[in-house]
Amino acid sequence: xxxxxxxxxxxxxxxxxxxxxxxxxxxxxxxxxxxxxxxxxxxxxxxxxxxxxxxxxxxxxxxxxxxxxxxxxxxxxxxxxxxxxxxxxxxxxxxxxxxxxxxxxxxxxxxxxxxxxxxxxxxxxxxxxxxxxxxxxxxxxxxxxxxxxxxxxxxxxxxxxxxxxxxxxxxxxxxxxxxxxxxxxxxxxxxxxxxxxxxxxxxxxxxxxxxxxxxxxxxxxxxxxxxxxxxxxxxxxxxxxxxxxxxxxxxxxx
Amino acid sequence: xxxxxxxxxxxxxxxxxxxxxxxxxxxxxxxxxxxxxxxxxxxxxxxxxxxxxxxxxxxxxxxxxxxxxxxxxxxxxxxxxxxxxxxxxxxxxxxxxxxxxxxxxxxxxxxxxxxxxxxxxxxxxxxxxxxxxxxxxxxxxxxxxxxxxxxxxxxxxxxxxxxxxxxxxxxxxxxxxxxxxxxxxxxxxxxxxxxxxxxxxxxxxxx
Amino acid sequence: xxxxxxxxxxxxxxxxxxxxxxxxxxxxxxxxxxxxxxxxxxxxxxxxxxxxxxxxxxxxxxxxxxxxxxxxxxxxxxxxxxxxxxxx
Numbered sequence: 001x002x003x004x005x006x007x008x009x010x011x012x013x014x015x016x017x018x019x020x021x022x023x024x025x026x027x028x029x030x031x032x033x034x035x036x037x038x039x040x041x042x043x044x045x046x047x048x049x050x051x052x053x054x055x056x057x058x059x060x061x062x063x064x065x066x067x068x069x070x071x072x073x074x075x076x077x078x079x080x081x082x083x084x085x086x087x088x089x090x091x092x093x094x095x096x097x098x099x100x101x102x103x104x105x106x107x108x109x110x111x112x113x114x115x116x117x118x119x120x121x122x123x124x125x126x127x128x129x130x131x132x133x134x135x136x137x138x139x140x141x142x143x144x145x146x147x148x149x150x151x152x153x154x155x156x157x158x159x160x161x162x163x164x165x166x167x168x169x170x171x172x173x174x175x176x177x178x179x180x181x182x183x184x185x186x187x188x189x190x191x192x193x194x195x196x197x198x199x200x201x202x203x204x205x206x207x208x209x210x211x212x213x214x215x216x217x218x219x220x221x222x223x224x225x226x227x228x229x230x231x232x233x234x235x236x237x238x239x240x241x242x243x244x245x246x247x248x249x250x251x252x253x254x
Numbered sequence: 255x256x257x258x259x260x261x262x263x264x265x266x267x268x269x270x271x272x273x274x275x276x277x278x279x280x281x282x283x284x285x286x287x288x289x290x291x292x293x294x295x296x297x298x299x300x301x302x303x304x305x306x307x308x309x310x311x312x313x314x315x316x317x318x319x320x321x322x323x324x325x326x327x328x329x330x331x332x333x334x335x336x337x338x339x340x341x342x343x344x345x346x347x348x349x350x351x352x353x354x355x356x357x358x359x360x361x362x363x364x365x366x367x368x369x370x371x372x373x374x375x376x377x378x379x380x381x382x383x384x385x386x387x388x389x390x391x392x393x394x395x396x397x398x399x400x401x402x403x404x405x406x407x408x409x410x411x412x413x414x415x416x417x418x419x420x421x422x423x424x425x426x427x428x429x430x431x432x433x434x435x436x437x438x439x440x441x442x443x444x445x446x447x448x449x450x451x452x453x454x455x456x457x458x459x460x461x
Numbered sequence: 462x463x464x465x466x467x468x469x470x471x472x473x474x475x476x477x478x479x480x481x482x483x484x485x486x487x488x489x490x491x492x493x494x495x496x497x498x499x500x501x502x503x504x505x506x507x508x509x510x511x512x513x514x515x516x517x518x519x520x521x522x523x524x525x526x527x528x529x530x531x532x533x534x535x536x537x538x539x540x541x542x543x544x545x546x547x548x549x
Contacts, residue, residue, distance in 0.1 A: 013481075013482075013485050014478065014481050014482060016259075018260060049477075051478045053259065054262040054265045054266070055259040055260065055261050055262055055265070056261070056262065056265050056266030057261055057266070058266070060266050060283070061259065062265075062266075065475065065478065086287070092262070092264070092265050092266075096263075096264045096265070098263075101262070101263055102260050102262075103260065103262045104259060104260065106478070107478075109477045109478045109481060109487065110474040110475075110477035110478075110487060110489050110505065111477075111487045111489060111490045111505075112472075112473065112474040112477070112489035112490050112503055112504070112505020112506065113472075113474045113505060224470055224471070242502070242506075245505075245506070246472050246506075247472055247474060247475075248470065248471045248472050248475070291511055291513055291514060292510055292511065293510050293511045293514075293517045293526075294510050294517065294519060294524065294526070295470070295508075295510075295519075295524060338514065339513040339514060377526070421514070441514065441515075441531075443540075444515065444529055444531045444538045444540055445515075445531040445533040445535070445536070445537075445538035446514075446531070446533075457533075458533040458534060458535055459533070459535065460533070460534070460535035460536075
């Protein structure tokens with residue numbers, strides 16, 4: 001039974017488990033990936049998230065949800081966290097957390113926003129900022145299985161240094177003729193930049209769809225305003241609203 | 255709280271502002287921003303279309319258009335507010351019409367009823383005893399920090415009852431309906447405490 | 462927490478954890494039918510409001526409240542008068 005099969009069959013109560021930080025990867029100035037060991041972890045599906053809970057010495061607790069960045073085939077569970085200014089939890093996770101630290105975690109949660117290589121059809125992913133995280137789990141899973149699924153990713157970031165997983169995405173795209181990655185930089189573009197500029201618009205969405213011949217499974221992830229905008233444009237372009245799955249990263253991510 | 259929860263090394267230290275214990279109810283932490291929580295989409299109401307009413311039995315004993323409401327005696331208060339989700343905000347300044355002045359303006363001399371249900375645009379409701387609105391304890395607020403209340407914070411007008419948890423300070427309030435018998439509102443019928451005193455930590459039904 | 466008006470609303474799949482506590486399983490892929498307008502969608506695609514206090518799930522088509530859920534230390538509450546049916 002594969003990791004994904006295990007999760008698909010499980011229907012059990014969520015319980016809090018202990019996550020131990022094994023490694024911290026600096027993705028961008030604001031973003032860290034936390035590689036976690038969770039004893040007894042039952043596996044997950046690409047796109048799912050976890051709840052984490054932190055407890056201060058005086059007993060105060062804070063809880064947040066984070067998408068799982070790692071594919072189900074990875075040994076360690078990866079969460080990628082962006083530091084939100086004045087956030088309560090993310091600055092702790094990004095700036096304070098060290099290898100060996102522990103916190104509570106439960107999951108995986110949410111089978112709605114999920115894609116696996118068993119899903120038929122092409123794959124269209126649209127993300128802004130840390131919205132790339134659950135989509136990265138899907139891409140890593142796709143790569144692990146060398147699935148020849150026609151896939152497009154349109155990824156919006158503020159500047160080149162803010163592009164999370166930049167080298168990994170470039171390398172994936174180089175290795176795989178079926179994967180097409182398009183970037184847009186909204187605030188600052190380096191000299192000689194040939195990618196898109198500015199907020200995602202109809203033309204960028206259409207352009208990134210071109211390589212996908214069949215009607216795609218669409219996943220959109222990012223801040224609510226971004227997700228609403230992209231979804232409505234995709235619907236205007238004629239895509240079935242039911243084929244568009246969205247995950248809005250709201251205020252609970254701070 | 256789970257007594258076995260591991261302490262997250264270094265979490266929370268210094269993050270929450272130091273405040274005198276008598277200002278902050280148990281279990282709350284002070285915030286300097288103004289978090290928003292809504293049970294539905296923000297109604298976009300034009301003041302030209304806005305009315306506010308007091309309802310007793312089957313009739314409206316008071317009804318005001320926006321201009322009429324603005325012409326009522328205005329009161330400004332500075333107060334602390336406490337949300338059941340654990341944030342507290344100190345020294346917030348509100349302006350509006352107190353419940354006492356509303357009763358006076360509606361010329362409600364005699365007895366009304368012991369309870370109120372607040373009805374709001376978007377369908378939200380919350381219930382209160384009259385005793386928690388009179389004597390300056392409650393108002394219909396139209397200004398926050400000197401400016402018209404933003405729609406996302408309940409504008410054009412919201413109920414303000416700061417001595418109770420903030421879910422009782424119903425946003426987008428349009429009508430206060432007097433009730434002989436208490437009825438539970440939106441959150442009160444779904445597990446939240448019927449009264450909601452932050453100083454007694456009455457968050458949930460059972461507290 | 463949100464200051465930005467448009468960041469208030471989430472998707473139903475953000476309620477998955479809260480709902481999982483109530484249903485003891487993930488219902489975000491269940492089909493849910495609105496009692497007011499009869500439209501049917503997965504629970505995960507509904508609009509989610511009020512996330513810190515509880516889950517208020519609204520119909521994508523008519524904005525009607527379809528389901529409300531609250532987890533309290535004294536028990537879990539669920540109200541579904543806006544749902545005609547739920548298919549797991």
